Amino acid sequence: MTLLDIQALSVAFPTRRQTFVAVDNADLNVEPGEIHGLVGESGAGKSTIGAAVMGLLERPGRITDGTISLQGDAISGLDRAAMQALRGQRISMIFQDPLTSLNPLFTVREQLTETISTHLDVTDAEANQRAIDLLTRVGIPEPELRIDQYPHQFSGGMRQRVVIALALCSEPEVIIADEPTTALDVSIQAQILDLIKELARERQVGVILITHDMGVIADTTDRVTVMYQGEVVESGPTAQVMGDPKHEYTQSLIAAVPRPTVKMHRFPQVSYGGRETAFAIEDLARNWDKPQVDRAKPLYQIEGLTKRFLKKGSLIPSQRQFMTAVDRVSFDVMQGEVFGIVGESGSGKSTIARMIAGLYRSDGGSIRFDGQETHTLGDDYRRQIQMIFQDPYSSLNPRMRVDQIIAEPAKHHGILAGQALKDRVDELLDRVGLGKEAGLKFAHEFSGGQRQRISIARALATQPRFLICDEPTSALDVSIQAQILNILKDLQEHLNLTMLFISHDLPVVRQMCDRVMVMRNGQLVELQETEALFAKPQQPYTQELLSLMPRLDALKAAPSV
Amino acid sequence: MIRMQVWWQSDVMWSFRHSPVALGSFIVVAVLLLGAVFAPLIAPHDPFNPATLNLMNGFTAPGAPNAFTGETFILGTDDQGRDVFSTILYGMRISLFVGFAAVALGMLIGITAGLVAGYRGGWTETIIMRVADVQLTFPAILVAMLIFGIAKGFTPVEYRNEMAIWVLIIAIGLSDWVQFARVVRGATLVEKQKEYVQAAQLIGRSGFAIMLRHILPNVMSPVLVIATISLALAIIAEATLSFLGVGAPPTQPSLGTLIRIGQGFLFSGEWWILFFPACTLLALALSVNLLGDWLRDALNPKLR
Numbered sequence: 001m002t003l004l005d006i007q008a009l010s011v012a013f014p015t016r017r018q019t020f021v022a023v024d025n026a027d028l029n030v031e032p033g034e035i036h037g038l039v040g041e042s043g044a045g046k047s048t049i050g051a052a053v054m055g056l057l058e059r060p061g062r063i064t065d066g067t068i069s070l071q072g073d074a075i076s077g078l079d080r081a082a083m084q085a086l087r088g089q090r091i092s093m094i095f096q097d098p099l100t101s102l103n104p105l106f107t108v109r110e111q112l113t114e115t116i117s118t119h120l121d122v123t124d125a126e127a128n129q130r131a132i133d134l135l136t137r138v139g140i141p142e143p144e145l146r147i148d149q150y151p152h153q154f155s156g157g158m159r160q161r162v163v164i165a166l167a168l169c170s171e172p173e174v175i176i177a178d179e180p181t182t183a184l185d186v187s188i189q190a191q192i193l194d195l196i197k198e199l200a201r202e203r204q205v206g207v208i209l210i211t212h213d214m215g216v217i218a219d220t221t222d223r224v225t226v227m228y229q230g231e232v233v234e235s236g237p238t239a240q241v242m243g244d245p246k247h248e249y250t251q252s253l254i255a256a257v258p259r260p261t262v263k264m265h266r267f268p269q270v271s272y273g274g275r276e277t278a279f280a281i282e283d284l285a286r287n288w289d290k291p292q293v294d295r296a297k298p299l300y301q302i303e304g305l306t307k308r309f310l311k312k313g314s315l316i317p318s319q320r321q322f323m324t325a326v327d328r329v330s331f332d333v334m335q336g337e338v339f340g341i342v343g344e345s346g347s348g349k350s351t352i353a354r355m356i357a358g359l360y361r362s363d364g365g366s367i368r369f370d371g372q373e374t375h376t377l378g379d380d381y382r383r384q385i386q387m388i389f390q391d392p393y394s395s396l397n398p399r400m401r402v403d404q405i406i407a408e409p410a411k412h413h414g415i416l417a418g419q420a421l422k423d424r425v426d427e428l429l430d431r432v433g434l435g436k437e438a439g440l441k442f443a444h445e446f447s448g449g450q451r452q453r454i455s456i457a458r459a460l461a462t463q464p465r466f467l468i469c470d471e472p473t474s475a476l477d478v479s480i481q482a483q484i485l486n487i488l489k490d491l492q493e494h495l496n497l498t499m500l501f502i503s504h505d506l507p508v509v510r511q512m513c514d515r516v517m518v519m520r521n522g523q524l525v526e527l528q529e530t531e532a533l534f535a536k537p538q539q540p541y542t543q544e545l546l547s548l549m550p551r552l553d554a555l556k557a558a559p560s561v
Numbered sequence: 562m563i564r565m566q567v568w569w570q571s572d573v574m575w576s577f578r579h580s581p582v583a584l585g586s587f588i589v590v591a592v593l594l595l596g597a598v599f600a601p602l603i604a605p606h607d608p609f610n611p612a613t614l615n616l617m618n619g620f621t622a623p624g625a626p627n628a629f630t631g632e633t634f635i636l637g638t639d640d641q642g643r644d645v646f647s648t649i650l651y652g653m654r655i656s657l658f659v660g661f662a663a664v665a666l667g668m669l670i671g672i673t674a675g676l677v678a679g680y681r682g683g684w685t686e687t688i689i690m691r692v693a694d695v696q697l698t699f700p701a702i703l704v705a706m707l708i709f710g711i712a713k714g715f716t717p718v719e720y721r722n723e724m725a726i727w728v729l730i731i732a733i734g735l736s737d738w739v740q741f742a743r744v745v746r747g748a749t750l751v752e753k754q755k756e757y758v759q760a761a762q763l764i765g766r767s768g769f770a771i772m773l774r775h776i777l778p779n780v781m782s783p784v785l786v787i788a789t790i791s792l793a794l795a796i797i798a799e800a801t802l803s804f805l806g807v808g809a810p811p812t813q814p815s816l817g818t819l820i821r822i823g824q825g826f827l828f829s830g831e832w833w834i835l836f837f838p839a840c841t842l843l844a845l846a847l848s849v850n851l852l853g854d855w856l857r858d859a860l861n862p863k864l865r
Contacts, residue, residue: 016575357763382765395756399778409764458760 002072003206004030004053004174009066009076011048011057022048022061024230030174030206035197037221037238038210041253041477042448045230046210050176052076053208054093055083070174089119092167094196096179098159102151108135108162109147112169119170134165138195157188164195171203178210185344186504186548193220212477214257215549218242226250256482258507260534260549266489267482267511291465293336293496299466300333300356304365307351307522325351327522328365338492338499340513340530342506342545348522349502353468356500357387369466383413386459388488390471392451396443402429402454403439410461428457432487449480456487467491468500473508485512506549510534518542576859583855586848593845597653604647605632609812618642620826623833637833639822645833648819649841655815656845659729660796664788666734667795671741672784676772678742679749690746693739701798705732709807722810729808733798737791744787748780782860789853793846800842816842 011023023045030036038046051057053068055078068076075086095101103111112131116122122130135143138161151159160180167175177196181189197220200207209221217224217238225235226247234247245251255268306329308322326348333339341349354360356367358374358381367374374381386409389395396405406425410416416424426436432453434446443451452472459467469488473481485508492499503509509516509530516533518525518541526539537543568574577583596603606613618627623637623645636645678689696704712728713721752758753776761771796816802808803817811818816838823835 354759359759359762379765382763385763387760387763389756389760391756395760397757397761397775397779400775408761408766412764412766462764 002029003032003034003070004028004208005067005069005072006049006053007067007069009049009052009068010064011045011052011061012064013061015060022230023052025066026225026227026230026232028208028225028232028235030208032173032204032206033200034223035200035207035209035221037217037224038208038227039212039214039217039224039253040227041212041479043229044227046227047178049227050093050178050208050210053174053176054087054091055080056087056093088115088172089170090172091174091176092170092172094160094163094167094175094177094180097183098156098163099151099183101163102159102166104151107148107150108154111162112147112166115166115169130169131165134168135162137168137199138162138165139191140165156184157191160184160188160192161195164192164199168199168203172205174206174208175200176208176210179212180209181216182211182213186506187344187544189216190548196220214242214254214478226253253478256478258481258485258505258511260507260510260546267485288495289463290496291335293498295334295336297335298332299335299370299498301368301371302332302356302365303330303368304328305330305352305355305362305367306364307348307355307360308363325522326355329519329522329524330365331517331524331527333498333500334515336492336496336498337514338501338512340501340503340509340516341519342503342509342516343519344504346521347519349519350470351522352519353387353470353500353502357385357468358382379413383415383462384464385466385468386462386464387468387470388452388455388459388472391475392448392455393475395455396451398443400442401439402441402443402446405443405454406439406458406461408461409458413462415462424461425457428460432457447480448476449483452476452480452484453487456484456491460491464497466498466500468502470502471504472501474503474505481508488512506545518545573859577855580855580859582851583859586851586855589844589848590852593653593841593848594657596650597657600647600650600654604644604650606644606647608643608648608651608814614642616642620831623837636837637831639834640826640831645837648814649816649838652814652816652819652838653841653845655726655809655813656796656799656817656842659726659733659799659809659815660792662730663733663737663795663799664791666730667737667791668741668784668788670734671738672745672777674738675742675745676749676776676780679746680753680768680772680776686746689742693742696736696739699736701733701736702801704736705729705798705802706805706807708732708735709802722812725808725810726813729799729802732802733795736798737795740787740791741784744783745780748783749776752776752779786853786857786860789856790850793849793853796842796849797846816845 006026006028009023009026010021013020013022026045026049028036028038028049038049040046048057048061051061052063055075057063063076066076067074070086070090075083078086109128109131112134113124113127116127116130117124120127132143132147135147140146140158140161146154151162154162180196181192184192193216196207196209199205209216211217221238223236224238224241226233226241226249228249234241234245234250241250242254245254252268258267305326306324307326308324310320311323312321314320329348329352341352343349351360355362356374361375369377369381403422403425406428407421410421410424425439429436429438434450434453434457438446438454443454446454472488473484476484488499489512491497501509501512503512513530515528516530517527518533518539520541526533526537526542528538533542534546537546577587601607615629617629618634618638619640619642621627621634621638621642623635624633625637626633634644634646636649638644639648674689674693678686709728709732712724712731716724758771758775761775766774799808799815800817800820803815804821806821809815809818811822814822819838820835820842823838826834
């Protein structure tokens with residue numbers, strides 16, 4: 001019998017303006033021991049399905065049609081009390097952020113035993129034993145010792161293991177994992193996914209794995225369901241869907257995933273739904289004072305760069321404690337190149353970018369721009385550099401109109417004023433494919449990808465020589481990521497820009513960068529030409545990082561562009 | 562025109578139109594405000610013009626006629642024959658003026674202190690926020706009386722009555738800035754982390770420009786809520802001070818002064834001299850407060 005059977009499910013969120021249909025007529029079923037992937041871009045309705053199964057739909061959302069049945073019993077019409085008994089007992093959930101899904105005020109033992117004794121009829125001693133067994137099973141070393149620790153004493157990966165142990169407390173039949181590895185580094189992501197795979201096999205648990213990451217789907221799942229704007233567009237065994245996608249949307253989605261193996265000139269874009277908007281770089285290049293570029297000469301010479309953050313303050317200088325975020329790093333950035341920095345979270349890559357941008361003051365070493373110390377240059381230097389930030393939702397001031405946002409840098413540096421400034425803003429808006437009417441709106445009226453275009457327009461307003469991109473696409477969907485990366489590539493080529501590109505995503509780095517620097521714990525691990533680094537990594541850490549890249553061999557080969 | 566429509570259709574306005582409490586208190590506040598602003602046009606008598614007063618009209622009960630002209634005193638008269646309805650209208654002018662001005666002063670000081678403390682951090686923040694903490698340990702009334710007492714010592718006797726109103730404003734404003742500073746500092750700490758602030762720092766905008774242009778507009782919604790509730794508190798504080806005799810002088814009576822005058826006659830049967838000013842104060846403070854409560858809920862997306 002099918003373990004979890006969802007038939008013709010529709011979920012709607014009535015608001016005062018209109019009713020938003022989040023899930024429309026979706027079918028999905030999960031067998032025991034199977035991992036069923038649910039993939040789609042943000043807003044596709046995948047998390048809503050998970051919440052509907054758990055009975056955790058946020059008001060005013062409700063199931064308008066269809067049935068959800070567990071082992072043949074319908075659960076979609078149950079009242080709150082019955083649902084609560086079911087939840088945690090027969091169905092449990094693993095959330096995205098292990099930091100917020102554990103209660104910071106209770107030890108792991110308290111959280112585990114409480115869950116166990118709520119759902120199972122056991123004595124305290126048995127509950128304790130079971131808790132330790134579970135921790136052992138999810139791979140936490142020295143469980144007897146660590147069980148009495150608080151969540152903050154565990155690292156991110158270990159915390160997510162605890163969350164998984166918590167989900168297993170009551171021997172559930174179905175686990176819903178909503179983006180379980182999105183908040184984790186690649187090295188930990190692989191371990192967690194392996195653990196989920198093992199547990200599913202071993203305990204015959206059905207798992208719904210919700211993710212936007214095609215690599216995770218290809219590596220982990222048995223079957224996959226692809227969603228687009230609330231509708232299921234394709235469903236089937238993973239190898240079949242990934243290798244030979246039938247639906248046009250799936251095809252373009254798979255094509256848009258950056259490949260780790262081959263270098264391509266441009267990123268293939270998701271064409272489905274007709275949302276491709278042109279970006280006319282060539283026109284922009286025509287009236288642009290292109291800097292002369294000599295690729296043999298360095299634009300930046302960075303030596304012994306160090307940054308320490310205060311960990312524990314004190315009045316007495318000798319009592320202060322510091323955390324070294326960047327430790328004596330030296331490198332050059334050549335004129336006209338795209339220089340990549342790769343590393344896991346906390347490796348110091350963003351700190352370096354912020355020191356170059358002048359947002360942080362360095363605690364040692366020097367940054368030379370065209371041979372001169374940057375901190376002696378002031379506004380003259382700032383005019384020549386610009387930055388594109390990671391989060392398009394916080395990098396634009398919500399209370400300023402888009403045209404004001406874009407005009408601000410040029411206005412501040414006194415490059416343009418009055419009508420000339422207005423013309424420049426209109427031109428930039430046209431060039432990034434938004435049209436000049438967009439200038440009169442506010443940032444919240446745009447989607448993530450459009451906001452990132454506004455960010456790019458702002459960065460270009462002063463005609464900079466150097467552009468810092470700090471994880472410019474990690475908050476975006478795969479299809480939009482391709483658009484933004486193509487824009488950045490074009491910019492770099494046509495406008496002779498030098499670029500610092502920071503990312504944790506190795507396939508993207510491979511496509512974008514000329515040279516790559518690998519960082520770990522604030523130190524430089526390896527600095528190489530991109531192709532050489534990917535072909536023959538010298539350092540063990542680089543080799544490990546490369547081995548953890550998602551294996552996309554199963555995916556249909558991308559059409560060459 | 563389109564802007565007006567967008568505003569009218571916005572979530573806040575929608576919640577306003579669908580909240581009977583908000584609508585009701587808005588109407589009360591609007592009527593009282595208009596009454597105060599147009600007092601010279603509405604009021605049947607000018608309570609400050611001794612020529613129109615006649616002691617023979619003293620203690621006229623509500624609804625009774627003027628002994629000379631036959632006009633009705635709808636809310637009665639006080640001991641000197643002043644029309645209570647007119648004095649309330651003129652009294653509200655003083656009360657509301659002091660209230661608005663004191664809140665504006667408190668906002669100005671509080672927002673500046675909060676922005677600077679939140680944005681600069683370090684020693685600046687420590688000093689500003691400790692001063693705020695110390696300020697909070699004194700009851701507002703005590704601070705106001707202290708300032709009032711000091712100011713009284715410095716002003717020549719002949720200016721004392723004119724100074725009284727301004728001293729009131731400064732006294733209430735100074736005891737009011739702390740909550741603005743705290744809220745603005747908290748919100749600034751959150752906004753400071755956002756990347757749009759870094760983008761402005763990157764192009765070299767000064768700290769002053771970033772605070773004023775980028776952070777301030779984004780921390781205004783909680784300030785608006787506090788300002789509304791503070792207005793009610795400031796009106797009450799003014800009334801309290803005036804009631805205690807350290808506020809508005811009898812020649813320029815505010816609602817508080819009227820209540821102080823009225824309470825002397827309460828036990829001799831002339832209840833209306835106290836009752837009507839007190840009711841007005843109650844209605845004003847209560848409806849402003851309810852508006853503030855509604856605004857807090859309407860601007861909080863979590864409660865929507």
